[in-house]
Amino acid sequence: MIRVAGRQLNGIVGELQGSGLAIAPLLLQHYSTASSKTVYTGSEILNYMGGLDGEKKQLIHKLVNFRMRQGKKTRVRAIFHETLHRLARTDRDGIQLISDALxxxxxxxxVAKVRIAGNIYDVPGVVDKDRQQTLAVRWILDAAFKRRTNHSSKLEECLFAEIMDAYKKRGTARKKREVLHGLASTNRSYAHFRWW
Structure with a gap:
């Protein structure tokens, strides 16, 4: 969090108003009411992040909804918001970084298991675009949750680390992809059993 002295606040507010940033109204509101502490949900922050197309908004909703347990969406939004703050400190666009990691x-x-003449074969097939994104989100969130051992570290830190590992083409989620591709490559001789 940026701490600003009273004299410098007017200069920063003027710069933000002239900059045309989409998040400027939120920051102005936050720093103008320094005495009251305001808590924003992830959706309010994302509403001020202009320029997101429908696909990126769908990705954000999918990330929030997949991690939600027992209807605690506000808690998951706070975790995702903190992860976005950590990603913003890397001098890259946080949403684009998540998209590239996915x-x-x-x-x-x-591969899908198919039973033919009493035998079960692993038949490789191409994954649909929606299922690709769903699997990638699921794998990254599961890897972040497994990285958090004995609740010693925060989930935000683990999710940030897993997203950065996926961005650099390493980590647990990337290994799952490589294992799946290896299994499909091994069983490519059974591709003629694919009927769907």
Whole structure:
């Protein structure tokens, strides 16, 4: 959090108003009421982040909804908001960084078990675009949750670390993708059993 002295506040407010940033109204509101502490939900922050297309908004909603347990969406939004703050400190666009990390984790092919003449075969097939994104989100969130051992570290830190690992093409979620692709490559001789 940035601490600003009273004299410098007017200069920063003037710069923010002239900059045309989409998040400027939120920051202005926050720093103008220094005496009262305001808590924002993730959706309020994301509403001020202009320029998001429908696909990125869908990705954000999917990230929040997949991690939600027992209807505690506000808690998950706070975790995601803190993760976005950590990603913003890396001098990159946080949403674009998440999108690139998911692109690195998305599987291209997967295997399905098919029973033919009493035998069960692992038949490889191409994954649909929606399922690719769903699997990537699921794998990153599961890897972040597993990284958090004995509740010693915060989930925000683990999610940030897993997103950065996925962005750099390493980590647990990326290994799952490579294992799945290896399994599909091993069983490519059974591809002719694919009927769907």
């Amino acid at each position: 692109e690195n984790v998305k599987p291209i092919c997967e």
